[in-house]
Amino acid sequence: MKIEKSWKIYQKDVEGLAHIQNVLSYPIKYYRKRIQKIGFSGKKTKLLDAACGAGVWGIAASYLSGEVAGIDSTEKYLKVAQDIQNSLKIKNLKLKIGKLEHLPYLDKYFDYIICYNAWMYTDRVKSLGEMFRVLKPGGKIYLGCIAGLGYYLLLTLQGMKEGNRNLIFTALRAIKDRVYMTEKESRKLLEKQGFKILGLSGAGVLGDPKVKIEPDFRIKKIGFWNIYEILAEK
Numbered sequence: 341m342k343i344e345k346s347w348k349i350y351q352k353d354v355e356g357l358a359h360i361q362n363v364l365s366y367p368i369k370y371y372r373k374r375i376q377k378i379g380f381s382g383k384k385t386k387l388l389d390a391a392c393g394a395g396v397w398g399i400a401a402s403y404l405s406g407e408v409a410g411i412d413s414t415e416k417y418l419k420v421a422q423d424i425q426n427s428l429k430i431k432n433l434k435l436k437i438g439k440l441e442h443l444p445y446l447d448k449y450f451d452y453i454i455c456y457n458a459w460m461y462t463d464r465v466k467s468l469g470e471m472f473r474v475l476k477p478g479g480k481i482y483l484g485c486i487a488g489l490g491y492y493l494l495l496t497l498q499g500m501k502e503g504n505r506n507l508i509f510t511a512l513r514a515i516k517d518r519v520y521m522t523e524k525e526s527r528k529l530l531e532k533q534g535f536k537i538l539g540l541s542g543a544g545v546l547g548d549p550k551v552k553i554e555p556d557f558r559i560k561k562i563g564f565w566n567i568y569e570i571l572a573e574k
Contacts, residue, residue: 341365348427353420360394360420371400375454377547378482378571381405385451390440390471391458395421398433401454408433409450411443440467445474457485460521464529472533475574481535483572485543488565489520523565535572546571 341361343351346368354360375397380387381404389398392410394417402408410433412418421435438444440455440462453471471481492511499507514520523540530537539546544553546569 344368347424349420349424353423354394357416357420360417363394363396366396368396368400368403371396372403373551374544374553375401375404377544377551377553378480379547380452380454380480380482382451386449387452387454388443388445388450388471388474390443390453390455390467391462392421392435393417393457395424395433395435397454397456398435399424399428399430401452402430402433405452406432409445410435411438411440413437413439440470443470443474447473448476448479449474451476451479453479453481455481455483459483460487460519464521465533468529468533472535472574477574479574480538481570481572481574482546483526483570486526486565486568486570487520488522488568489515490564490566492520493564494566523568526570530570530572535574538571538573540568540570543567543569545569 343349343354343361343364344367347364349364354364375381380401383406385405386407387401387405389395389401389408389410392398392412393414395410398408398410398421410421412421415437418435418437425433425435436444440458453475455471459467475481492515495511496508499505499511527537527540
């Protein structure tokens with residue numbers, strides 16, 4: 341998959357990293373638009389890109405926020421983020437290696453947290469508790485790209501159609517291991533932690549209705565959530 345030129349990074353630097361290639365195939369302005377849609381901006385605000393990967397959300401947020409932090413547990417992903425940061429000469433972004441379950445930040449520090457395509461792969465209770473801890477009272481969190489059961493059902497059907505046994509087994513294993521998250525589970529965990537849920541919907545829907553985002557995933561499959569997102573407040 342071709343890397344969009346606005347990231348100013350070479351294709352060879354992300355070879356073998358399919359997930360990273362995918363997120364970098366969208367331009368920076370796409371992520372800026374999504375951040376603006378949910379209202380996570382302000383020159384005096386502090387934003388955390390939790391499990392930042394290649395740093396696409398944090399880098400986009402650096403143009404809209406006063407201070408941005410990004411943290412990820414995978415060194416090769418963080419290296420890509422650092423390379424992009426250097427290429428774009430971004431000064432207000434600080435990247436660290438670390439886990440969501442043990443965030444190295446002060447209590448009540450951030451105004452906003454973005455956690456995209458990551459929460460369901462962590463210890464959900466611990467990571468949510470840590471994000472709650474470092475968020476200011478009245479601060480907001482965006483949990484994006486949460487995989488529902490429909491996502492893995494779709495992968496199973498895709499694997500059957502393509503005759504791809506590996507894809508079928510991967511999807512079925514994820515269902516067996518309960519990687520997906522139901523809407524009920526997400527709501528329960530957030531409310532128990534003390535968050536007030538402001539909205540739960542399909543990808544790219546939450547926020548300012550005047551800002552139009554082309555959904556990057558189908559909302560539901562066979563009546564189950566495919567991918568959904570949550571906006572909540574502490």
